[in-house]
Amino acid sequence: MFENFSHFLSVLLQGVPPTVIATLCGIALCIVLSFTAGLGMLAPWRWVRVIARGYVEVWRGTSEVVQLFWIFFALPLLVGFELLPLWAGVLVLGLNHGAYGGEIVRGAVQAVPKEQYECAVALSFSRVQRMRRVILPQAVVEMIPPFNNLFIQLLKSSALLSLIFVHDITYQGREVLEPNFTGQTALIYLLMLALYLVLAVQVTMVMRVLERRAAAAVGREPVEPSKALGRVEGGAI
Amino acid sequence: MIWDWEFTGRIIPDILGGLVVTFEATVLGSIVAFALGLVLALLRRSRVRLVSTAVWAFIEFVRSTPLLVQLYFLFNVLPGIGLKFSSLTTGVIGLGVHYACYTAEVYRAGIEGVPRGQWEAATALSLPIRRVWTSVILPQAIPRVLPALGNYTISMFKETPLLLAIGVLDLVGAAQEAGSEAYRYVEPLTLAGICFLLLSYPSSLLVRRLERRVGV
Numbered sequence: 001m002f003e004n005f006s007h008f009l010s011v012l013l014q015g016v017p018p019t020v021i022a023t024l025c026g027i028a029l030c031i032v033l034s035f036t037a038g039l040g041m042l043a044p045w046r047w048v049r050v051i052a053r054g055y056v057e058v059w060r061g062t063s064e065v066v067q068l069f070w071i072f073f074a075l076p077l078l079v080g081f082e083l084l085p086l087w088a089g090v091l092v093l094g095l096n097h098g099a100y101g102g103e104i105v106r107g108a109v110q111a112v113p114k115e116q117y118e119c120a121v122a123l124s125f126s127r128v129q130r131m132r133r134v135i136l137p138q139a140v141v142e143m144i145p146p147f148n149n150l151f152i153q154l155l156k157s158s159a160l161l162s163l164i165f166v167h168d169i170t171y172q173g174r175e176v177l178e179p180n181f182t183g184q185t186a187l188i189y190l191l192m193l194a195l196y197l198v199l200a201v202q203v204t205m206v207m208r209v210l211e212r213r214a215a216a217a218v219g220r221e222p223v224e225p226s227k228a229l230g231r232v233e234g235g236a237i
Numbered sequence: 238m239i240w241d242w243e244f245t246g247r248i249i250p251d252i253l254g255g256l257v258v259t260f261e262a263t264v265l266g267s268i269v270a271f272a273l274g275l276v277l278a279l280l281r282r283s284r285v286r287l288v289s290t291a292v293w294a295f296i297e298f299v300r301s302t303p304l305l306v307q308l309y310f311l312f313n314v315l316p317g318i319g320l321k322f323s324s325l326t327t328g329v330i331g332l333g334v335h336y337a338c339y340t341a342e343v344y345r346a347g348i349e350g351v352p353r354g355q356w357e358a359a360t361a362l363s364l365p366i367r368r369v370w371t372s373v374i375l376p377q378a379i380p381r382v383l384p385a386l387g388n389y390t391i392s393m394f395k396e397t398p399l400l401l402a403i404g405v406l407d408l409v410g411a412a413q414e415a416g417s418e419a420y421r422y423v424e425p426l427t428l429a430g431i432c433f434l435l436l437s438y439p440s441s442l443l444v445r446r447l448e449r450r451v452g453v
Binding site: 057061064065158159192193196197 | 304401416430
């Protein structure tokens with residue numbers, strides 16, 4: 001049963017770079033959109049709040065598969081040019097998870113104690129200074145655990161990209177290995193799941209480090225280093 | 238003309254047919270997830286270390302890996318061990334087990350939220366352990382977790398399109414098929430998106446209201 005193990009692993013590993021690129025670029029886009037949407041929903045101007053809220057509700061309210069298919073199959077017919085599958089995937093991962101992230105950012109900013117705003121006003125900080133120097137550094141500490149969950153969701157969603165022919169881990173297993181080794185599908189899929197688990201643990205480990213750094217930066221006690229896999233609840237999907 | 242109304246009218250019955258399948262998968266998947274989640278949450282509290290650790294590892298594994306790959310896994314492995322199910326049943330099992338690992342954590346938080354005094358009172362009345370759970374703890378824990386369970390049902394509704402990968406013709410599956418036959422994707426996929434938005438947005442408003450009612 002295990003004679004093909006190393007062959008399976010090497011084929012699946014070829015799928016790791018696209019998965020990692022999609023995840024990292026997706027995370028980058030997701031962070032930008034989360035902050036834009038989250039702060040947008042708290043903006044003093046009504047039209048900004050409406051746009052930000054609209055983006056969040058539309059991208060959270062529809063299915064990710066529909067979004068992916070829409071951008072990959074329907075959009076080219078409308079605008080006349082086609083995105084490469086990988087970039088269409090990154091766009092959907094970022095837009096979809098950015099909508100969830102917007103709520104995380106909004107929630108964390110609102111959770112900063114009111115006194116902190118008042119102190120910053122008393123010190124006659126400008127609006128931007130208040131956000132940048134006082135509110136956001138504290139809010140970011142609160143955001144990291146739910147963002148960890150979100151990034152793992154994003155990593156898992158990257159498997160969808162195999163449906164639009166990106167040669168990621170799932171595609172390699174599904175299209176390259178499975179048709180040739182029909183008797184050993186259990187092993188192939190277990191290996192794929194294990195690869196995703198390893199990547200998810202990497203995400204969590206990086207986020208743990210960031211969490212401790214962010215907490216230290218605002219002068220809080222470092223969070224106890226709990227088990228690498230034990231995640232904080234809430235905020236997921 | 239970018240949008241073809243005549244074509245739109247023709248594909249609406251197919252898409253509504255797909256919507257029924259999506260509903261079916263969501264409802265059945267939720268039932269599996271809610272029941273299995275409670276079982277996992279209780280097993281997770283087991284005093285036998287081996288059981289609680291195994292359940293913890295299972296939950297973390299399932300939560301950290303893609304549902305799509307889990308569906309492929311079930312679809313290929315279940316028939317190999319003599320369990321022949323339809324695509325829809327396989328999909329419901331996959332969705333149900335995947336979300337059970339999320340609802341287990343929800344139940345856990347709900348159970349931990351029951352005040353300690355309630356346990357002590359139940360012990361003082363020397364109620365048998367089954368009565369403690371069924372008459373004291375769960376009736377207090379479950380109402381508090383209902384909004385969270387509702388949210389997971391909405392998430393599941395939005396994830397059922399993954400089932401098209403194992404051949405279930407759900408809402409998106411139907412839209413995709415209608416699209417590939419006519420080579421027009423704009424109308425069916427946009428309709429599918431609108432269906433999701435029209436159904437999931439009001440449901441999340443309802444869940445939010447429920448959240449305020451139970452005061453979570």
